[in-house]
Amino acid sequence: EKVYCENHKLDLEEMFEKTMESYNKIKDRVIDTTRWLLDFKGRVLFEGAQGTMLDVDMGTYPYVTSSNASALGLSSGTGLPPKYFSDANFWAVSKAYTTRVGEGPFPTELKDEMGEKLRERGGEYGATTGRPRRCGWLDLVALKYAVEVNGLDGLIITKLDVLDEFEEIKLCVAYEYKGQTIDHFPASLSQLESIRPIYKSFKGWQRDTKGAKSLSQLPKEALDYLDFIQSYLGVPIVMLSTGPEREEYFWLQEPAYQEKVR
Template identity: 55%
Template sequence: MPNVTVIGAQWGDEGKGKIVDWLSSRADIVVRFQGGHNAGHTLVVDGKVYKLSLLPSGVVRGKLGVIGNGVVVDPHALLAEIELMREQGLSVSPRNLRIAENVPLILPLHSALDKAREQARGSHKIGTTGRGIGPAYEDKVARRAIRLCDLAEPETLDWKLDELLLHHNTLLAGLGAETFDKKTLTDSLLSLAPKLLPFMEPVWDLLDEARKSRQRILFEGAQAVMLDVDHGTYPYVTSSNTVAATAASGAGVRPSSVGFVLGIAKSYTTRVGEGPFPSELHDEVGQKLGERGKEFGTVTGRPRRCGWFDAVLVRRAVKVGGIAGLALTKLDVLDAFDEIKICSGYKLDGKSITSFPSSPAAQRRVEPVYEVMKGWKSTTYGAKSWADLPAEAIKYIRRIEELVEVPVTLLSTSPERDDTVLMSDPFEE
């Protein structure tokens, strides 16, 4: 059976949670393969709101959830999220959640370093969430990370903490921040071990058995392509690769397992934090998009910057992210506009360019080139079929398809999971 990989096609916050939740009804297993608890997915089910940061969205459907080795896990954040979901009536236990034994852990010192660095950057701040994601990935690459499997071996934990503290306390002291005590960290980790180790498993074996038995796997990405550490608006990016290819390495499966790649894009564009944003609107139109779309970050609570749909950015995400089809969300937010614009090209220093430049200085000088389309008078909110859509809304969707060079295969018309228009089932592609 084919698998599906879901990734963001803009700067995150595109509504991946609802789409993954909706698709998980067709899946057997849902896998998170990168990122940390700086990502947030909001699901609305029968009027009840679930906010997930680490748990795979499939837990709301009662599916088996897997956290892959490409994720960095804050143990305290994970356990708090599990407890919150239990309070909301969901069952989360080792029976329906498995965590890769080699997943790196985020420790309090990572968050402390993240915040101290951001403060030291002053006007050049990146806009991190301060949750320690970047420093945790640095430790992974530098081969000094504490991993979940280390909690089962106190001797290993002992010498690894020596190395970790030598590095981090030196940096923290240099930044004028408080340093960390080895015994306090050791005691904390050992107290967490009995709560976390029951979830541990070599998940690549589990996923390979699922492949052999032809189970459907849904790979769930965090953030989005334009926040990819290689392909995004560097340095205003996250600390992991967010493209679909990462699903294989971040879960421990063969590259062919990635399957159909579905990119999620809003019908307009938003961004949280710092960094270039060519189609950003600083006027009443941008404010109206934010108000109608309730644009606040799921994790940070920060208001999102808003602008018109940027087809140049999404087309780049399609190419480098391996996207085969788009799920277009929040079309109903555009119901109230007499005219709607699409950024279909750029100008840089007076010259037309066809792609987003890599240079941060050039990115900030980019000027959007807009196409103007007529708005629609009737509502798209809650539409469940193509026939429910106004003619002008269909024209808008068709133009997006032409510009980004892939079809729109799913359309979301409200936060409710059933308000979804399906043009083609990604699991059948």
């Protein structure tokens, strides 16, 4: 017999009261969102949760979440048909390196002092649990897969400043599998768990970039790193974040909005 919390009795009345207390705080904001979106004529910003590799259909199954975390979930998540997004801009956010929470394939994971340095400098610990995140070099093969699956128009790179103290920085540009080089993200989980990353090395800038507000304030080595990323992916970097504070970012390309539901 499986008994959970056998020594803890649930007070249903207390639970109901707490639930109603929370409900009363948000009840005025509970609406038919699909109806609201269909009637609204202005611009709308939709923000996804989690990440492409956690998408239940396109991610690294079974190490995924239970929903479509990529842009493919936009219609099912909002209730709007695909035609409403025909001229939308799709941007994705990526750190300047790669992290993963929990189990699952991670070709560029660093299990040495380099990975620990990334973790410490990036503060890569779960906000609620404090659980350390797995860290590694930026995997451009996986990121390009995300670009293709989401139909991205631009990329927002965050945490560039985390790399400031590294003498050498690497980017994964392909995989090696059974002696062969592959440049695409495998659909096979067994293949993913057996591949080895192929890296391109960059000289680290070893200068402080925290709080930079323009490309002119970045070292040449950092610019070379960013230029290679957008050249490899085939999409521009539209925004750069260089610190943990909300104001520590700058646009590389100002967004040109159109008056239509996004």
